[in-house]
Amino acid sequence: MxxxxxxxxxxxxxxxxxxxxxxxxxxxxxxxxxxxxxxxxxxxxxxxxxxxxxxxxxxxxxxxxxxxxxxxxxxxxxxxxxxxxxxRKWPESQELEEDVGSTQNNILSKLAWEDIYKLLDNLPPTTRAVCSLFYLEGFSIRDISDKLQQSPGTVKWHLSETRSKLKPILEQHYLK
The missing domain is CATH 1.10.1740.10 (RNA polymerase sigma factor, region 2, helix turn helix motif)
Known part of the structure; x- marks a missing residue:
């Protein structure tokens, strides 16, 4: 120190x-x-x-x-x-007003960092940032919305995209 x-x-x-x-x-x-x-x-x-x-x-x-x-x-x-x-130029994205699951019991917290980076490489940049902030850094949807200057609905949409893109990969390789 x-x-x-x-x-x-x-x-x-x-x-x-x-x-x-x-x-x-x-x-x-x-x-x-x-x-x-x-x-x-x-x-x-x-x-x-x-x-x-x-x-x-x-x-x-x-x-x-x-x-x-x-x-x-x-x-x-x-x-x-x-x-x-x-x-960055943000692509227009749809908004999703559904509730997003909590960070508790998320599979990312149980993986080695090398595996997490391989998974994150499958996501577009904006979705990757939202996923990292929510699941890895523990930020709330409101905080992410404020930091990235996007609506909470857009942040939720990116989290939904994260789940839909990573779920098949996780099921195939990590949840056996």
Whole structure:
């Protein structure tokens, strides 16, 4: 913990070596976060790099009394990924007003991360983002709607698409 606080202090002093060490320390976890949203690894790295640039430029806003540095950096990178998704041209989608099942007992929580990424690769980008936020990050439909600037009905539609596209794959390969 003290090592991270020292790295943060050095980064605030614009020490490039400390910035690189901090980047490398969090790269694995933050890359996996970005892969939740983007199936192209190059795009995931690009978003991670954009997010870490935000971390370094907004480092003075970090308050150690409010929480761990990793949690703050994770949030900054996740928000950078969501901004990238939000700025894409959204295809017109149908809205679905049915209730969406809870995240309890969802099969994704029982799979290894490698399997989850293989499953997510089968989804279109927007549906993948909604699925990741709902099932993997635990966001509510309202929160996803606010973050992606879409109606709750559209978010529900994407969750329905997730279930319809992944159900046959899960039944065939994982639920035997």
């Amino acid at each position: 003290e090592e991270i606080q020292q790295l943060v202090r050095d980064c605030l002093a614009n020490n490039r070596l400390s910035q690189e060490r901090l980047y490398r320390k969090f790269y694995p976890a933050l890359f996996l976060l970005c892969r939740k949203f983007f199936n192209n690894p190059e795009e995931a790295v690009e978003v991670l790099n954009d997010g870490m640039l935000q971390v370094f430029t907004q480092l003075s806003k970090y308050d150690a009394e409010k929480g761990a540095f990793f949690n703050w950096a994770y949030t900054v990178v996740r928000n950078t990924a969501l901004d990238r998704i939000r700025l």
